Amino acid sequence: MRSDQPFFLWRHLNKLRWVSLSVVFAMLVLLPYLHVYQTYVAAHAYDLLAPSERQVYGVMETLTQPFVGDPAEDLDAIKGNTWSGTFWGLKLSDPLAAFGQMAAGLTIYWPFWLTALIPIALTVVFGRFFCGWICPATFIYELNSNFASWLRWAGIKIGNRHFDKRIKYGVLALGLILSAATGSVLIAAIYPPAIIGREIYYAIAIGGFGAGMMFFIGTLLFDLLVARRGFCRYLCPGGALYSLLGRYRLLRIRRIVETCNDCAKCNAVCEFDLDPLRDGFGQECNNCTACIAICPTNALTFAIRPTDYPAQGPGHLGRRYRSEHAAGDESAAEHREAA
Amino acid sequence: MKRRGVLQSLIAAATLLAAGALPYGVSLLLAPGRAAAKRNHLRPPGALKDDAAFIAACIGCGLCGEVCPPRCIRFHARDGGVMVNTPYVDPEKKGCILCGKCMQVCPTEAISVIPQNEINMGIAEIDQTACYPWVDRGVCGACVSVCPLGEKAIGFKMWNQYRPIIKQGCVGCGLCVEVCPHPSLPIWVVERSQQTAPLSNV
Numbered sequence: 382m383r384s385d386q387p388f389f390l391w392r393h394l395n396k397l398r399w400v401s402l403s404v405v406f407a408m409l410v411l412l413p414y415l416h417v418y419q420t421y422v423a424a425h426a427y428d429l430l431a432p433s434e435r436q437v438y439g440v441m442e443t444l445t446q447p448f449v450g451d452p453a454e455d456l457d458a459i460k461g462n463t464w465s466g467t468f469w470g471l472k473l474s475d476p477l478a479a480f481g482q483m484a485a486g487l488t489i490y491w492p493f494w495l496t497a498l499i500p501i502a503l504t505v506v507f508g509r510f511f512c513g514w515i516c517p518a519t520f521i522y523e524l525n526s527n528f529a530s531w532l533r534w535a536g537i538k539i540g541n542r543h544f545d546k547r548i549k550y551g552v553l554a555l556g557l558i559l560s561a562a563t564g565s566v567l568i569a570a571i572y573p574p575a576i577i578g579r580e581i582y583y584a585i586a587i588g589g590f591g592a593g594m595m596f597f598i599g600t601l602l603f604d605l606l607v608a609r610r611g612f613c614r615y616l617c618p619g620g621a622l623y624s625l626l627g628r629y630r631l632l633r634i635r636r637i638v639e640t641c642n643d644c645a646k647c648n649a650v651c652e653f654d655l656d657p658l659r660d661g662f663g664q665e666c667n668n669c670t671a672c673i674a675i676c677p678t679n680a681l682t683f684a685i686r687p688t689d690y691p692a693q694g695p696g697h698l699g700r701r702y703r704s705e706h707a708a709g710d711e712s713a714a715e716h717r718e719a720a
Numbered sequence: 721m722k723r724r725g726v727l728q729s730l731i732a733a734a735t736l737l738a739a740g741a742l743p744y745g746v747s748l749l750l751a752p753g754r755a756a757a758k759r760n761h762l763r764p765p766g767a768l769k770d771d772a773a774f775i776a777a778c779i780g781c782g783l784c785g786e787v788c789p790p791r792c793i794r795f796h797a798r799d800g801g802v803m804v805n806t807p808y809v810d811p812e813k814k815g816c817i818l819c820g821k822c823m824q825v826c827p828t829e830a831i832s833v834i835p836q837n838e839i840n841m842g843i844a845e846i847d848q849t850a851c852y853p854w855v856d857r858g859v860c861g862a863c864v865s866v867c868p869l870g871e872k873a874i875g876f877k878m879w880n881q882y883r884p885i886i887k888q889g890c891v892g893c894g895l896c897v898e899v900c901p902h903p904s905l906p907i908w909v910v911e912r913s914q915q916t917a918p919l920s921n922v
Contacts, residue, residue, distance in 0.1 A: 416786050423789040457787060457821070465781035465827045472827050478779045482828055486776035493828045544739075551733075551740030559744055564772055565802035569780040570751065571743040579782040579805060583795065586785070591797035592751035592804055599746060616743055 385637060387682030395674035398513060402520040405463065409517050409578055413585035414441055415456050423453040462578025463515060464569070472496040476504065476626065477619045481568040484557040501626060508627030512613060512620055513669030518573030522613060525604050526652060540607040543654070544615045546665065553621040572619050573597055573612065610652045628664040629687040634673065636660055641680035641696025647672035657681065660692050753801015759908045762809040762894060764793055765816060765839040766823040766831045777830035780805030784822035784831060792816050811894020811909055816841065818868055818893050842892030842909040845916065846884055850906035853882035863896035863907055
């Protein structure tokens with residue numbers, strides 16, 4: 382019997398993913414406070430601050446004191462959000478920002494494209510990993526999905542409609558066209574991670590949400606009432622771009638057909654409505670590893686190859702395969718004995 | 721038969737595109753836009769002078785605001801329209817200190833690094849029928865003393881020591897507007913092309 386076990390740590394990658402999502406989100410909340418603290422320091426304003434502002438000052442001072450000498454300058458090391466940011470001088474930008482800006486100005490500005498190069502390269506290798514591992518909107522959307530399943534558990538009907546997943550490619554194409562027509566990066570206004578990043582900044586440092594928060598709440602309601610993870614599945618232009626870039630990604634999830642028992646938990650847990658049970662990962666898989674974590678027989682693992690495995694048929698531990706191969710097949714007989 | 725298939729797929733593609741318009745429509749409804757004010761609406765220093773080009777180049781990441789030490793950079797929200805999420809400085813609330821951090825951090829060409837004397841956010845104008853010293857309501861000089869560029873940007877009219885006058889060197893940072901004690905703010909910043917009051921080259 383040829384059945385390779387996946388490396389045991391891969392079951393736990395999903396927890397690591399939640400750590401990553403939480404850290405990104407926490408940073409998006411922390412950075413605006415750090416900026417406010419920096420402005421207080423730069424203005425030597427401690428004596429003029431209101432009590433609540435002094436509280437911010439104190440907390441941020443405690444947090445950063447071990448790491449910085451001069452907060453007003455040194456805290457500039459990490460700035461920005463997932464749409465565009467700088468880390469110790471390394472500027473990184475979302476590939477969608479580069480495409481959107483190119484469309485809006487109808488020019489290519491190479492220094493900006495260089496900042497998108499590392500994310501593009503990572504997307505080509507790891508596929509849509511941004512959506513599962515970094516996107517601050519995913520953090521909220523997945524909590525929203527959990528909330529929806531609580532509601533379902535409590536007997537409240539939650540929408541679970543299905544649309545055509547190709548709509549998001551339309552959103553991407555239309556976004557580029559509209560950006561070119563209006564001369565403004567319209568995609569930035571409807572792309573949830575960009576919205577989250579700047580709205581948190583507006584709310585904390587400037588005082589009050591901007592125009593994007595209502596849009597984001599709208600997408601949350603859409604996910605809750607109409608379609609599970611509906612915005613990511615059907616509408617997100619970023620997801621569309623990364624799916625296209627990651628179409629021939631090298632790192633994929635594959636099903637080990639010998640140990641699969643057709644329980645379909647992977648299909649139920651997949652946020653993106655993919656079909657791991659029938660080897661249907663496709664270009665939209667974001668390697669979030671939720672299916673690896675839930676698989677009861679360790680039948681999902683990583684593979685390094687540019688295309689999905691062709692459909693391998695029913696899992697060998699499943700009822701269907703066993704009844705089909707009841708006579709003669711060694712492994713099925715073995716498992717029958719074991720069972 | 722084949723033509724029918726092509727037609728059907730064309731209709732399907734058109735439907736997908738139309739469905740894709742939905743989020744853009746919603747976002748435009750949420751930020752209907754309003755004409756920007758003619759005065760005291762400044763782009764950050766080093767911003768592209770052509771405002772249409774600036775809007776096209778800006779991706780709305782907010783980095784310029786996030787490094788601004790006086791937090792003078794604000795962002796268009798519901799009043800934005802196509803310029804939603806682009807940065808601006810409202811000197812009535814906070815003026816720019818010309819530190820140049822936003823120039824260095826901007827990932828796109830929207831704000832580029834330029835020397836301080838080439839900054840052109842606008843130019844200040846003074847209403848000589850309202851400013852306290854100009855109408856003989858006492859002495860002031862707040863705008864002159866706060867100006868980071870000094871002599872070449874703003875000065876006092878000769879013989880009338882506290883009457884401020886704007887000079888060619890003004891880059892429009894707006895600190896004078898922020899500091900002006902007059903409730904109706906008889907000093908403001910406009911685009912250089914819209915400047916009406918005569919400049920003094922004294």
